[in-house]
Amino acid sequence: MESHIRPTSARHLTGDTYVVPSLTNSGFIDGLVIDTCEDEAAFLDVPVDRLAITHGHADHFAIGHVLRAAGARVFAARDDASMVENPDINIRGMFSWANPGDFLVTKLFQGVPCRVDDYIENWDDPRASAIALPGHTMGHYGFLSRDGVLFTGDALYLRPLWERHPLPYSIDPGMVVSSLEKIREVDCTWIVPGHGAPTPRDQAEADIDHHIAQIREIEELLLDRLKIEQTTEGAIALTSAARGLTENPAAYWLAVATVKGFLGELLNRGDIEFFVRDHAGWWRTVR
Numbered sequence: 001m002e003s004h005i006r007p008t009s010a011r012h013l014t015g016d017t018y019v020v021p022s023l024t025n026s027g028f029i030d031g032l033v034i035d036t037c038e039d040e041a042a043f044l045d046v047p048v049d050r051l052a053i054t055h056g057h058a059d060h061f062a063i064g065h066v067l068r069a070a071g072a073r074v075f076a077a078r079d080d081a082s083m084v085e086n087p088d089i090n091i092r093g094m095f096s097w098a099n100p101g102d103f104l105v106t107k108l109f110q111g112v113p114c115r116v117d118d119y120i121e122n123w124d125d126p127r128a129s130a131i132a133l134p135g136h137t138m139g140h141y142g143f144l145s146r147d148g149v150l151f152t153g154d155a156l157y158l159r160p161l162w163e164r165h166p167l168p169y170s171i172d173p174g175m176v177v178s179s180l181e182k183i184r185e186v187d188c189t190w191i192v193p194g195h196g197a198p199t200p201r202d203q204a205e206a207d208i209d210h211h212i213a214q215i216r217e218i219e220e221l222l223l224d225r226l227k228i229e230q231t232t233e234g235a236i237a238l239t240s241a242a243r244g245l246t247e248n249p250a251a252y253w254l255a256v257a258t259v260k261g262f263l264g265e266l267l268n269r270g271d272i273e274f275f276v277r278d279h280a281g282w283w284r285t286v287r
């Protein structure tokens, strides 16, 4: 698609690749959009033929339905497409499929549904290639533009973001580390995270190292503190306190998923064990 109309706030990175900086960054490559910002005015009268959604969290497709209504074909991964089409699925999943009601739910998971036209697994587009980066969600993808800009969604948290998110949401920390190592191998000149500033690739090396180090630190914390057995609730509380989370229902329920992700990982490695006592679930480091 040849057009020189671009989002008003687009910042040029290199070649045909632009970023629309926002709470959630949006990529723009010659009519291809990668994730969306919240402000539909940014894309007013901008021809968009394709929208790629890195993962099924509502803050990454806030105006997806608007772009689709204007003619864009929407792509999401098979594993995350249902969360894009029905954000309630993510909310239900967080609460073991029961209905938590609005009070408990992070704003980041609440959004307007967006129909998905095709799966990223069928991706074939010269403007960018899709790279599977699971761990934050099952079907998380990054996109590498033909100009060498890697859009990493929420697979990589840059150092400044850790101050606000000391326990970033993830469902599988082992997968997060593998995906970070995959990001490290990608030949690119820029990294654009879902949240935070576009970063030259050479500077991002320290961010990749930092993210992996934080995951190892949380694992070590659990292995150390579970030398004295803890309930699931106790493990969530001690991790949240050690990481300095703010205390509110939305933050708590996000931490539940993330800490369970760590517990599952350590259990599968044989580093901790699980048992039921007094009708509560307990975890203990294997000596």
Ligand SMILES: [Zn+2]
Residues within 6 Å of the ligand: 055, 057, 136, 154
């Ligand atoms: Zn996310």
